[in-house]
Amino acid sequence: MKLIALLLSIARAVKAFAGDVAEGFSRVTRSSVALIGLAVAIGVAALVFQPQWRYEGEARLTAWLTARKVAAQGIVPEPGAIERATAANPDTLPPEQANVALWIARKYRVAPEPLAALVAEAYEAGHINQIDPTLILAVMAVESGFNPFAQSSVGAQGLMQIMPAVHSEKYALFGGPYAAFDPKTNLRVGARVLKECIERTGSVQGGLKYYVGAANLPGDGNYTNKVMAEYARLYQVANGAPAPTQPPPHLADAPAPAPTDDKTPLNVAALP
Numbered sequence: 088m089k090l091i092a093l094l095l096s097i098a099r100a101v102k103a104f105a106g107d108v109a110e111g112f113s114r115v116t117r118s119s120v121a122l123i124g125l126a127v128a129i130g131v132a133a134l135v136f137q138p139q140w141r142y143e144g145e146a147r148l149t150a151w152l153t154a155r156k157v158a159a160q161g162i163v164p165e166p167g168a169i170e171r172a173t174a175a176n177p178d179t180l181p182p183e184q185a186n187v188a189l190w191i192a193r194k195y196r197v198a199p200e201p202l203a204a205l206v207a208e209a210y211e212a213g214h215i216n217q218i219d220p221t222l223i224l225a226v227m228a229v230e231s232g233f234n235p236f237a238q239s240s241v242g243a244q245g246l247m248q249i250m251p252a253v254h255s256e257k258y259a260l261f262g263g264p265y266a267a268f269d270p271k272t273n274l275r276v277g278a279r280v281l282k283e284c285i286e287r288t289g290s291v292q293g294g295l296k297y298y299v300g301a302a303n304l305p306g307d308g309n310y311t312n313k314v315m316a317e318y319a320r321l322y323q324v325a326n327g328a329p330a331p332t333q334p335p336p337h338l339a340d341a342p343a344p345a346p347t348d349d350k351t352p353l354n355v356a357a358l359p
Contacts, residue, residue, distance in 0.1 A: 173235075173270045174200035175207060183325040184210055187224065190324045197233050201270070205233070205246070208271050212278035221321035222291065222314075223247075223278050226298070228321075229313045235270040246270055247277025254280060291315070 177185045177199050188206040192199040206224065213220030230248040231237035238244050244251060244267040251264035257276045258266050266272040285294030288302075292311050301307035323329065 172201075173204045174198075175203040176200065177203040179203075180207060182327070186327060187221065187321055187325045191224065191228070191233065191321075195228065195233050202233065205270060205274060208274050209278070212275055216278050216282040218278060218282055218285070219318075219322070221325055222318050223274070223281065224321050225314050225318035226277065226281060226295070227274070228317050229310065235273065236268055244268065245273035245277075247273055247280075249273060249277050249280060 177188045180188060180203055184206045185203070188203040189199055191197065191206070192202045205227075206220075209223045209227075210220040212218075213223055227233060227246050230243075231246050233246065235246050237246070237248065239248055242250060242252070249257075249267060251258055251267050254276060255264060257279060258264050258272075261269070261272045261276075267276075281294065281298055284297040285291060288294050288297050292315070295311040295314050296302055296307045299307050299310045301310065
């Protein structure tokens with residue numbers, strides 16, 4: 088009996104000890120959770136009232152994640168690089184612009200996305216300078232074949248082969264001569280130069296001869312005919328008609344085009 092009583096006493100003591108331990112652990116746990124919650128609340132409040140801490144924390148986290156990605160892939164990520172790309176979805180263009188972009192892409196073996204962006208820019212530049220956009224694109228086709236990094240033997244550069252030294256004041260508006268290799272900048276400057284040439288001579292053909300630097304020469308190496316032929320093709324494509332294989336004969340004496348906008352392009356076939 089004494090042994091049984093002793094065992095019962097020990098069991099009760101063990102049970103009481105276990106209960107005390109469990110209760111203590113519960114209290115400690117609740118206190119820890121409360122402390123963690125309090126710490127989180129203080130941290131959130133600090134981030135709300137001290138935004139610079141949040142920015143610093145985000146910057147450090149971003150740097151840490153970037154470092155891990157670079158270590159894993161060997162490439163430094165630059166999400167903002169897409170903003171520098173000269174590209175657009177041809178499907179988002181008006182039908183006449185989409186027709187031109189896709190036709191040029193096939194003929195000159197250039198990706199349609201950058202062509203779509205250039206065509207849209209040409210229509211905008213044409214509207215600003217009162218020049219048919221397909222004429223701008225025709226000059227671009229003959230000058231560089233849509234190579235934004237082209238350079239001639241005399242130093243003309245970019246899509247529309249503009250001489251940076253001659254038109255430095257125009258490129259200064261875009262940060263300097265290296266802007267010649269930015270496709271959109273080169274197009275804008277080239278469109279302006281073309282407008283000035285046409286205005287100076289009073290006709291498209293005279294302007295093209297002036298543009299290519301043959302104003303005082305007896306001939307221009309068939310440059311004007313090449314541009315006018317491509318102009319006719321591009322205009323036809325823009326309006327949904329099959330591109331002609333040869334330019335209309337009367338284009339040789341066509342006057343300067345009347346002012347147009349990007350919704351009503353010049354009717355090449357109607358030129359006198």
